[in-house]
Amino acid sequence: MARQVFTAYIEWDPETELYVGFVPGIPGAHTQAATLDELRKNLQEVLELCLEERKERGEISEFPQFIGLQQIEVAV
Template identity: 45%
Template sequence: MAREFYVVVERDEDGFYVGEVPQLRGCYAQGRTLDELMSNIREVIELCLEDEPETAAVLPEFVGVQKVVIP
């Protein structure tokens, strides 16, 4: 059974891409490129699910990210 997870991606001060899966506690990875990050985060998701399969919380559906500009 395929499961879907959302990955929140940011770029740190060193230029690395950092991804976190909010549905899984402590599930994050990094990579020099987006491709490397996504490969790494897939591995981490699998490890998180092996260690604690019941930790995959049912969270509300991800809606999106909004940008707010304050003049």
């Protein structure tokens, strides 16, 4: 079985006091957790489920590639 590495975007939500993570470009690949270790485990599980669903529908193709992040400044 081939292995693929994905990049997850992680934020801290002060309102829920949880870490929130998602994998850009993979619909449904998002979750939350109280710790970063738990978030990593949850993200791995949900990503595997999302990819399995795509495979069953015949939608496996090239995946998005991480390029970088940009910070955009706006007045608030």
